[in-house]
Amino acid sequence: MNYKFLHDRVQQAAYSLIPQQERSRVHYQIGQLLIQQISPAAIEEQIFSVVNQLNYGIALIEDQTERSDLAQLNLTACRKARAATAYQAAREYAAIGLNLLGESAWQRQYEMTLNLHEIAAEVASLCGEFDQMDRWIDTVIHHTRTPLERVSVYIVKIQALSSQNKFLEAIAIGLLSLKELGVELPDRPTSEDIQQAVQEINSSIGDRPIEDLFDLPAMVNPQKLATMQVAASMVSACYLIGSSLFALVTALQVNLSIQYGNSRSSAYSYSCYGIFLNSFLQDVTVADRFGRLAYRLASGADAKNIRSETFSVIGLCLYHRKSHLRDTVPIIQAGYQAGLETGNLEFVGYGGQAFCINAYWCGQPLAELEPQIRAYRQQLLDLNQLTTANYCSVFWEATLFLLGNPNNLEISFEEEGYEEKLVSQSFASNDFYRLCIFYLYRATLRFLLGDIAGAAADVDRARQYIAGSVGTTSEAGLYFYDSLIALATPEFEAELETQWQRVEENQRKLQHWAQHAPMNYLHKWQLVEAEKYRVARQRAEAIEMYDRAISGAKENEYIQEEALANELAAKFYLDWGKEKVAQAYMQEAY
Incomplete structure (x- = not known):
């Protein structure tokens, strides 16, 4: 028989009668x-x-x-x-x-x-109590008997260091743990090291379709499972600093999966291998197949614990290479939610900033986007995910700037001394990703404002740190704006050969992206082609390419880039003296 108090006040009164x-x-x-x-x-x-x-x-x-x-x-x-x-x-x-x-x-x-x-x-x-965390971890390291028993705390340490922008320290801990598990990786892998790892993967797969890897048996070897977990925990740090270890650590996991069976980490490993195939081997088709394999594995009912990191990678670096960028947003949001539910805060952070990037670039109305980015940024701050909250700040402030900053909030881009502080912090942690996005997004804003000299200086710096943005839509955005800025520079003709080579190299890369995902990148390539023809005074060809770029951007709902193409076409006609035609394009732009 169950009893309960008639009212909470009755319970409190009864409790107060019990002597302290x-x-x-x-x-x-x-x-x-x-x-x-x-x-x-x-x-x-x-x-x-x-x-x-x-x-x-x-x-x-x-x-x-x-x-x-x-x-x-x-x-x-x-x-x-x-x-x-x-x-x-x-x-x-x-x-x-x-x-x-x-x-x-x-x-x-x-x-x-x-x-x-x-x-x-x-x-x-x-x-966020990292000092206490270190004390517990040190105690475990001191008392444990085997390397396997230290793996869990090493992974906690790696993730905590990554969340604090301490990427080099995170990688060092990962390499130490792998060494204890019998896997010794070079600090700086050579291209030969990476090629050998890829050859091993290809040999292990043999004639099997990549899709068949879904049916591999479960990995049961404790040593190999631990190696997979440690390697997976350090991948994001390797990626963000542009380390060649990214390729080797990813290949290690894929090889282990093929040889010993799929583990919980395999879905994430396959998605990261897709980044490597896309960005280093330029094999978009095979990368897409690995991405779809990863998606299937991470979508299973029992795969919730790996969904956050896998979906973040697929959404940020893989899916947009074959499908519309806006279709990545639901994937990223599903990964973000899975991370919240499982406590995978590191990839809650990466998922949050992935949403901000892709939503920013895919043509969402800025007035709708700004509160969404602000909310993601605030939640990451609340969760002590400072690294990724800082990334979200870049996208949020860029969006505010484009909206005219109606509430007159402080924008870091405009603060004196902010750039110097950011560079110092980023170099201390080797966070090249943050440097790349800061300079790229400020370059785009300066270009849109007509500050071509400032934009050119910023985009030069962004190019130096492009390794930190490999595979993201920001990489294609850099090629796009770098060319537009170069072609708008008054000194272009004085440095014609050097600048032209740079634009051609950007166009070669952008065309490769456009061949596989024309809905995202063809109109960008066409707009740069139009600007090239403008500079070369080939007006008929320029007209055709401007109109193609406008049509492609409109068809695929890239509203900001449709407006940009109309504005550049209007300037072209104004310079030609065709004011009425220019006026029509300018009206379309706004």
């Missing part, structure tokens, strides 16, 4: 009664009710066996709270559990002590 010194004992007795009444199979379902009562009476428990039993219950509560993304509660349960184990815990209760330290380190990281 007796309350701990009463709570503890309630907890004991709950344990007696609940079957062992059902205890986890009501774990919080049980543990919260028992924890009041910790001071009353002197027997170490009983304290250890309560520590185990706190571990169960911690895991359940962590799974529910209640990180502060999980942190408290872990701390109580460790306190209950007392001294000599590693000797008496090795496995439970290790499990509590692992989850304590993880939830400390998720709460």
